[in-house]
Amino acid sequence: MSKEWPLWEIFIRGQHGLSHRHVGSLHAPDAEMALRNARDVYTRRNEGMSIWVVESNKITAFDPDMAEQNFAAPKSKVYRHPSFFEIPDEVGAM
Amino acid sequence: MYAQLVETGAAEASEKDREFQEKIDRGVRIEANDWMPEGYRKTLIRQISQHAHSEIVGQLPEGNWITRAPSLQRKAILLAKVQDEAGHGLYLYCAAETLGISRDEMTAQLLSGKAKYSSIFNYPTLTWADIGAVGWLVDGAAIMNQVPLQRCSYGPYSRAMIRVCKEESFHQRQGFDIMRQLCQGTDDQKAMAQDALDRWWWPSLMMFGPSDKDSVHSEQSTKWGIKQNTNDELRQKFVDQTVPQAGWLGLTVPDPDLAWNEEKGGHDFGEPDWSEFHEVLRGNGPCNRDRLAARNKAWDDGAWYRDGLTAHAEKRRNMVAEGAA
Numbered sequence A: 001m002s003k004e005w006p007l008w009e010i011f012i013r014g015q016h017g018l019s020h021r022h023v024g025s026l027h028a029p030d031a032e033m034a035l036r037n038a039r040d041v042y043t044r045r046n047e048g049m050s051i052w053v054v055e056s057n058k059i060t061a062f063d064p065d066m067a068e069q070n071f072a073a074p075k076s077k078v079y080r081h082p083s084f085f086e087i088p089d090e091v092g093a094m
Numbered sequence B: 001m002y003a004q005l006v007e008t009g010a011a012e013a014s015e016k017d018r019e020f021q022e023k024i025d026r027g028v029r030i031e032a033n034d035w036m037p038e039g040y041r042k043t044l045i046r047q048i049s050q051h052a053h054s055e056i057v058g059q060l061p062e063g064n065w066i067t068r069a070p071s072l073q074r075k076a077i078l079l080a081k082v083q084d085e086a087g088h089g090l091y092l093y094c095a096a097e098t099l100g101i102s103r104d105e106m107t108a109q110l111l112s113g114k115a116k117y118s119s120i121f122n123y124p125t126l127t128w129a130d131i132g133a134v135g136w137l138v139d140g141a142a143i144m145n146q147v148p149l150q151r152c153s154y155g156p157y158s159r160a161m162i163r164v165c166k167e168e169s170f171h172q173r174q175g176f177d178i179m180r181q182l183c184q185g186t187d188d189q190k191a192m193a194q195d196a197l198d199r200w201w202w203p204s205l206m207m208f209g210p211s212d213k214d215s216v217h218s219e220q221s222t223k224w225g226i227k228q229n230t231n232d233e234l235r236q237k238f239v240d241q242t243v244p245q246a247g248w249l250g251l252t253v254p255d256p257d258l259a260w261n262e263e264k265g266g267h268d269f270g271e272p273d274w275s276e277f278h279e280v281l282r283g284n285g286p287c288n289r290d291r292l293a294a295r296n297k298a299w300d301d302g303a304w305y306r307d308g309l310t311a312h313a314e315k316r317r318n319m320v321a322e323g324a325a
Helices: A031-042 A064-070 B015-025 B038-057 B059-063 B072-097 B103-112 B128-149 B155-183 B187-206 B218-223 B231-249 B274-284 B288-301 B303-324
Strands: A007-013 A021-027 A050-055 B259-261 B266-268
Touching: A007 A031, A021 A031, A021 B072, A021 B155, A031 A050, A031 B072, B038 B059, B038 B072, B038 B103, B038 B155, B038 B218, B038 B288, B059 B072, B059 B128, B059 B288, B072 B103, B072 B155, B103 B288, B128 B155, B128 B187, B128 B231, B155 B187, B155 B231, B187 B231, B187 B274, B231 B266, B274 B288, B288 B303
Parallel strands: none
Antiparallel strands: A007 A021, A007 A050, B259 B266
16 A cells, blocks of 8 residues: 555635634645645635645644643633722723 | 444443533534543544545435436536545535544445445435435435434534434425426426335335344443434324325335324334345445445556655655755
8 A cells, every 4th residue: 555645634615704713624746736635625615715724743732631721711810801800880891 | 424333432430521521511612632532532433434435425426427427417416425535525524523532534434335324325326206206205314314414412423413403405496396296297207206206215214223122232322422313203203294295206115014193193104124124234235346446446547656656755755954054
């Protein structure tokens, strides 16, 4: 069996004004083919107007087992949300 | 499509297993790099890859009619549908790969005959009406199976299913539309539609898998949030939805035991021939050998193309590297 093509992660901008969003992945020999294949696999019904492809092994991520430690700090910082502060009705919009 | 005879493997309840089960019970989706029991991983790899194989092999019975479609529009629609099936296969293969199996491993399992795919695709499409019946009944049954899988506990599978379900309803409608046109046509055309229903009805009911009393792997899959409904529940739902549609078309469902049961608010219906189901699963259906031979030929004939693209990509990379040096 011949060599397996690398895996690419596919990001698509659905409409003007929206950011690119991860939609899935696919195999392709190079970036150009990944783009062409992504168009055929992920935009058959006009789902996109721009596509990014990134080789999957270029993505760095936190270990999911460490999620609690990694994302714990903001939980105690509730004052970052405006709803933390009470503003009297008479003060008006703020 | 659905995956048949999935083995779940016995799970030893460790601390991690208990935490995992709690997560499932809370409705938290499991993602690719999260810890999971080996049995969960194996069950999903098997189910998702079988599902993917079904999409890919499912292109064959329909591809048979692309060059014979009765009009240019029907041909364009069928091409789009078959292309969707390829897409569905790809979404699913990628979901399975997140669990640690490679695409080549899965391909090899399909080509060697080790991996199963939905046995419905081992039946032949003899007339144009079969393309109608396949869309209406087979895709209809597939939707019944797939809708609950959108809520599957494994994130990548559930997201692939959401995409698939969005696209699948076009498939069923185009099939029904073919049946409708035939049923409103000449007597011969209507007879062709009836013949297709006669041949596809029972295999479609078998798509939901064995009866609950004989289905050995359901319990663990249900506990793990992979399976949401039992085979019999989904089969009942399919019959209740499809029988009135057949009536609307003026066709007769080929089941003498079919009757409305007021008390249960659903249809009573006959038992599929499970010995036929198991024979087809064992590789002795009308088209098992043809289907595998076609997949092997496609893979072998495509080797030069895959290798060519790989060589081209390598050459380009080397040129860039040399240019930079």
